[in-house]
Amino acid sequence: MNLRVIWALVLRYIFLYTRNPIRLVEMVFWPLVDLLVWGNLTLFLQRNTSQEFGGFILFLLGAMILWDILFRAQQGVAISFLEDVWTRNLLNVFVAPVRTTEYLAATFMVGVLRICVTGVVLGLVSWLAYQFNLFTLEWWLVPFFLNLMLFGWSLGMISTALILRWGQAAESLAWAVPFFIQPVVAVFYPVADMPAWSQPLAWSFPATYVFEGMRDVMQTGTMATGLLVKAVLLNLVYLVAAGALFFQILRLTRKRGLLTKFATQ
Amino acid sequence: MSDPDPREVILEARDLTREFDGVKALDRLSLRLHRGEILGLLGANGAGKTTAMNCMLGLTLPTSGQLSAFGKPLHKHRIEILQRANFSSAYVSLPGNLKVWQNLVVFAKIYGVRDAKRKIAGLLDLLEIAHLADRVTGQLSAGESTRVNLCKAFLNDPELLMLDEPTASLDPDIADKVRKVVRRVQAERGIGILYTSHNMRDIEEVCDRVIFLHKGRIVAEGTPDQIVQKFAENSLEDVFIKIARSGDIEE
Ligand SMILES: Nc1ncnc2c1ncn2[C@@H]1O[C@H](COP(=O)(O)OP(=O)(O)O)[C@@H](O)[C@H]1O
Ligand SMILES: [Mg+2]
Numbered sequence: 001m002n003l004r005v006i007w008a009l010v011l012r013y014i015f016l017y018t019r020n021p022i023r024l025v026e027m028v029f030w031p032l033v034d035l036l037v038w039g040n041l042t043l044f045l046q047r048n049t050s051q052e053f054g055g056f057i058l059f060l061l062g063a064m065i066l067w068d069i070l071f072r073a074q075q076g077v078a079i080s081f082l083e084d085v086w087t088r089n090l091l092n093v094f095v096a097p098v099r100t101t102e103y104l105a106a107t108f109m110v111g112v113l114r115i116c117v118t119g120v121v122l123g124l125v126s127w128l129a130y131q132f133n134l135f136t137l138e139w140w141l142v143p144f145f146l147n148l149m150l151f152g153w154s155l156g157m158i159s160t161a162l163i164l165r166w167g168q169a170a171e172s173l174a175w176a177v178p179f180f181i182q183p184v185v186a187v188f189y190p191v192a193d194m195p196a197w198s199q200p201l202a203w204s205f206p207a208t209y210v211f212e213g214m215r216d217v218m219q220t221g222t223m224a225t226g227l228l229v230k231a232v233l234l235n236l237v238y239l240v241a242a243g244a245l246f247f248q249i250l251r252l253t254r255k256r257g258l259l260t261k262f263a264t265q
Numbered sequence: 266m267s268d269p270d271p272r273e274v275i276l277e278a279r280d281l282t283r284e285f286d287g288v289k290a291l292d293r294l295s296l297r298l299h300r301g302e303i304l305g306l307l308g309a310n311g312a313g314k315t316t317a318m319n320c321m322l323g324l325t326l327p328t329s330g331q332l333s334a335f336g337k338p339l340h341k342h343r344i345e346i347l348q349r350a351n352f353s354s355a356y357v358s359l360p361g362n363l364k365v366w367q368n369l370v371v372f373a374k375i376y377g378v379r380d381a382k383r384k385i386a387g388l389l390d391l392l393e394i395a396h397l398a399d400r401v402t403g404q405l406s407a408g409e410s411t412r413v414n415l416c417k418a419f420l421n422d423p424e425l426l427m428l429d430e431p432t433a434s435l436d437p438d439i440a441d442k443v444r445k446v447v448r449r450v451q452a453e454r455g456i457g458i459l460y461t462s463h464n465m466r467d468i469e470e471v472c473d474r475v476i477f478l479h480k481g482r483i484v485a486e487g488t489p490d491q492i493v494q495k496f497a498e499n500s501l502e503d504v505f506i507k508i509a510r511s512g513d514i515e516e
Contacts, residue, residue, distance in 0.1 A: 008374030012360070015367045087360035087403075092417065095322045096375050097348040257285060257316070257325040 001105060005098055009106035013080065013113070024117070031068050031118045032125065038064045039130040059218050061132040063187050063211060065122045069145060070207055071178050072118050073152020076111025077104070078159040078174035085168060091260065100250060104243070107160075108153050115149060140217045144210045147231045151206045154238040155181075161242075161249040167258075186211045206234040272299035274336075275425050275457045276321065281330035283316050283481075290316045292481040293330070300424070301455040303447075305472030307462060307501075309509045313481040314461035315354075318427050321459070322352055334425060346425075348376070353418035354429035358410060361403020365394075365413050368402055369420065376421035388416045392446055408439035415443065419450060426458045432467055440464075444471050465502045475501075479508050 017023045038060050046054040084090040093103065126132040137144065159177040163170050184198055185207040191199055202208045209231035216223035253259045268274070276298040283291040291313045298304045306314045319325040321332055323343045332339040334346040359368040366385065373381035389395040392412040397405065402413060411431060418426060428447070432440040448471060451458055462468055468475055469489050477485040477492060485492045485508075489501050496504045 004377060005375055008371050011374065012363070012367075012371045015363050015371070016360070019364070019367070020362060083360075087362065088356075088358045089360045091324065091352075091354070091357045092359060092372070093375075094324055095347060095350075095352045096372065097344045098375060099344055254324065255326045257283065257319070260315075260319045260324050 001099070001101055005102045006106045006109065009093075009098070009103065010109045010113075013083075013110045016083070027072075027114060027117050028121050031122050034064055034068065035061070035122055035125055036129075039126065039132075042130060042132075056219060058130075058132050059215050060188060061126050061130060062134070062137065062214050062218060065119070065126065065134060066144060066148060066210060066214060067182070067187050068118055068122060069115050070148040070152045070155075072114040073108075073111040073149045074155040074159065074178050075152075075174070076109075076114045077107040077153055077156020078163070078177070080107040080110045081160045082163070082171055082174055085163075085171070094259065100247065104157065104246070107156065111149065111152060111156065115145070119145075137214065137217055140213065140223065143228050143231075144214060147206055147210050147228070147235055150232075150235040150239060152178075154235070154242040157242040157246040161246045164246075164249050164253050181205055181207070184208075190215060204234070206231040206238065209234075268297060270297075270299050270302070272301060274298070275300050276334045276459065277332070278317070278321065279331040281317065281320060281332065282328050283313075283320060283325065284328045289481050291320070291327070294478075294481065294483060296476055296483075298425070298457045298459055300457050301451070302474065303451055303458040303460055303472045305460050305462060305468045305475040306478055307468050307475050307505070308478035309463060309505070311480075312478040314463075314478060315429055316481075317478070318352075318429050318459065318461060322350075322427060323347070348421070349423060350425040350427065351376075351418040351421055351423035352427045352429070353411075353414040353431055355407075355411060355431060355433035356429070357414070359402050359413060359417060361401070363402055364398070365389075365400055365402050365405075366398045368413070369416060372417050373420050378420055384420065385416070388419050391419075391450070392416055393442070407434045408436065411435055411439070411443060412446075415446065422454065422456075424456055426456050428458060428460045430462055430464075431460070432462065432464055440466070447471060463505075465500070465505065469501060477504070477508065484508055 042057055042060050045057045049057065084093055123134045126134065134141065155177055159173050162173050184202050185205045186194065186202050191202045191208060191212060194202060209227045213223040213227055274297045278294055278296050281291050281294040282289060294317060296304070306317060308314050316325065320327045323339055335349065337346065339346060369385045370381060373385060378384050386395070389398055392415060394409060394412050397409055397413065402410065405413065415431065431447070432443055435443060444467060447458065450456070460467070460472060472489065474487065475489055475492060476483055485495060487495070492504055493501055496507060498504045498507060
């Protein structure tokens with residue numbers, strides 16, 4: 001791994017996002033819309049439910065923000081790749097001395113940058129508009145963020161691999177893949193209230209542990225650290241598997257001679 | 266294979282074959298490119314020129330055959346080889362949503378170019394496009410973006426340069442400029458260039474030696490003059506037409 005190469009690739013996105021303010025809007029606009037919808041819903045529920053649940057209902061906002069962290073990490077990887085496809089630049093990168101690991105690392109970093117932008121905006125707005133302070137999660141925020149980021153990277157590599165496999169026609173997968181799993185990772189409701197058959201499925205995704213943990217922390221101020229350890233271990237499994245899938249499909253694409261076709265279409 | 270050219274071989278293909286769905290786009294292609302030489306790959310559309318180049322860049326894996334550059338097998342030393350090589354094609358562009366200088370800075374960093382600012386300024390001057398530095402890449406004309414692509418291709422002072430139809434879609438004036446720059450840089454730095462084209466003018470003016478491809482096979486090899494003589498035609502263009510229309514020609 002060559003840090004200089006990774007930095008060069010990240011610099012490209014910094015140029016891109018600072019040159020085109022519209023890209024920043026995309027990173028801020030959709031999360032804000034989401035936040036307003038969930039925030040207003042929360043206010044409505046708060047006013048019309050019992051005192052106890054009314055306080056707890058704020059978890060909807062926390063869930064929405066944490067979901068967005070996951071989504072942005074995934075987007076960093078998938079959209080960075082698509083950006084190269086759209087601009088017909090993929091070949092320039094692949095004929096440059098860029099290792100696949102360096103390319104992926106750069107997309108991971110772009111994910112981190114995206115998280116920072118949306119995280120700060122959502123954190124501020126939810127606090128100012130809905131009196132939801134993300135920091136009520138205190139230090140738990142750190143493992144939550146890290147776990148969601150790692151899982152986002154895995155989902156990003158999976159999305160990219162699928163797009164490589166099925167070509168540009170499948171590019172909407174870049175946005176769809178996280179939503180395939182949204183219903184089962186217990187973002188807005190506890191696993192215990194999900195249909196019994198789907199509960200084992202829920203526990204097979206690291207994100208589930210974070211959303212469960214968030215609700216625990218908001219209600220009781222703490223959570224079982226064993227769950228977090230499980231999340232980290234699961235994340236490592238996903239990272240290795242997703243990375244292997246990506247490398248395998250990239251190799252297949254080279255073998256079939258589709259990389260160039262893909263990149264110049 | 267005895268090689269009359271004493272210069273170092275910097276790129277070598279041996280029996281390079283590439284099939285797509287059972288059809289051979291390249292059929293046992295063997296070639297050597299020497300340091301300081303411009304080797305033209307000439308052939309009709311679909312002859313296999315781009316496929317050959319893509320294999321040599323490691324973008325496409327060959328079905329069979331060996332590839333090496335600087336004496337090292339490509340599949341094992343790809344990154345190291347790519348660090349000393351570069352590529353430009355009429356069909357590949359730099360990100361259109363960045364400014365020209367931003368694109369060049371990014372690639373200068375990727376290749377680890379020292380004193381990148383001066384290097385970029387020098388190349389922009391050489392290609393007579395210094396005034397484009399602050400322009401958005403996607404808004405350039407074909408001729409302008411070809412020259413920006415060439416800037417990128419010269420950034421790392423490559424010892425091996427692959428140019429895939431660099432003059433495609435250029436008007437005669439700009440095409441002429443591009444040929445002259447390629448010639449000049451090649452003469453100054455002694456790089457080896459693999460140059461594909463279906464444009465006779467390109468081949469005659471730029472290449473020291475030509476390989477004529479037809480349906481993935483070499484049908485003739487030599488200097489442009491030698492090839493014209495061999496086929497008893499008046500010009501390279503006549504040879505081209507003869508080969509393109511005659512179906513399969515055996516050596
Ligand atoms: N990825 C691919 N899949 C299927 N066929 C391909 C692919 N790439 C090239 N070909 C075929 O290989 C042959 C050679 O193509 P190409 O190398 O692009 O020719 P040239 O560059 O000389 O015009 C053509 O018949 C083309 O259709
Ligand atoms: Mg071609």
